[in-house]
Amino acid sequence: MNWITNYVRPRINSIFSRREVPENLWSKCDECGTMLFHRELSDNLWVCSNCAHHMAITPRERFLALFDGGVFHDVAVPEPLADPLQFRDQKKYPDRLRAAQKSTAEKEAMLVVTGDMGRTPIVAAAQDFSFMAGSMGMYVGNAIVKAAQEAVRLKRPLILFSAAGGARMQEGILSLMQMPRSTVAIQMLREANLPYIVVLTHPTTGGVTASYAMLGDVQIAEPNALICFAGPRVIEQTIREKLPEGFQRAEYLLEHGMLDRVTDRRKMRDELISIIRMLMRLPPPIAGDLPAPTDNDADEAKVSVAPAQK
Incomplete structure (x- = not known):
């Protein structure tokens, strides 16, 4: 053993070794x-x-891109009973909830927030598909009711981003009861003459599609999003026929009158701002941070420029 073996060779290996x-x-x-x-x-x-x-994108990542400066405020949602049916399959229901909360760092499958979008105050709610497939349980029902109540209280439009595999089986009939509950909550917005806009993302299925996800004043979807009650595989097995290409996808539903728009996520913010301001009878959105110039501003600009031109 010498200095070449003890020092030079390890040094060379450390320099040229592949970094992880x-x-x-x-x-x-x-x-x-x-x-x-x-x-x-x-x-x-x-x-x-x-x-x-x-x-897939989480609700918080979506809201960071949508709200002015990425600033929004969480709205507290009433918490239901943790395990009303004492449900257990391979795991206890509370254990599944804790695992989902740990992996997503969220309390439940829907997030309700308030903030400004294009200087327009709104209330927004979004489902997190990574939280037990965004399934609709009592908490989601409470979240929709709370979002509608907050929109009515603040006199703001409500924008909802849906992404769900349907109702949550661990809550049985109690999860199905959220379908009429959410429908009544949307009716509150109707009576208050406030816009309700739904953005359907991939996938939106089951009882969610059969209730609040298809009740919007304006129905928008992200490209190629699966939107249905029963999935295409279930339908094919039932009718034993091959379904058309792109069946139950956003573009197919747009062609058949089920949607108003299919909008790229990168253009969604501008689209929503324009629609909201139109429905709220507000002036068109202004590009940039400066206010729109008035006629007086234009006249003053002409006067100030004239001497310089001479």
């Missing part, structure tokens, strides 16, 4: 298979830059 790359730096597009740099993908609102495939 963190696993979270790259994400693979589910549609085209392109490897996308995590930071660029986040800046692009989790839309593939190669094929424009819309990946």
Whole structure:
């Protein structure tokens, strides 16, 4: 053993050895298979830059992009009974809830917030599909009711982003009762003459589609979002026929009059601002932070420029 073995060789190995790359730096597009740099993908609102495939996005990430300056305030939602049916399958229901809360860092499957979007105050609610498939339980029902009440109290429009696999089976009939509850909550907005806009994201299925997700004054969907009550595989097995290409996707529903718009996520903010201000009978949105120029401002500008031109 000498200094070459003890010092030089380890030093060379440390310089030229392959460095480990963190696993979270790259994400693979589910549609085209392109490897996308995590930071660029986040800046692009989790839309593939190669094929424009819309990946899953959390409610907080969505709200950060939608609200002015990324500033919004959570609205407290009344908490229901934790396990009303004492349900248990492979795991106890409370254990599943705790696991979902740990993995998502959220209390439940729906987030309700308030804030300004394009200098227009709104109330917004969004479902988190990563929280038990965004399933509709009593908490989600309470969240929709609270969102509607907050919108009526503040006289603001309500925008809801749906993403769900349907009702939550662990709450049985109590989860199904959220369908009429949410319908009554939407009626509160109707009676107050406040806009209710729904943005359907991938996927929106089951009892969610059969209730509040299809009751909007304006129905918008993200591209290629699956929107249905029963999934295409279930229908094919029932009728034993092959369904049309793109059946129950956003573009198919738009062609058949079930939707008003199919809008890219990157253009969603501007689209929503225009629609909200139109429905609230407000002036058109202004690009930038400066107020719109008036006729007096234009006259003053002409006077100030005239001497310089001479």
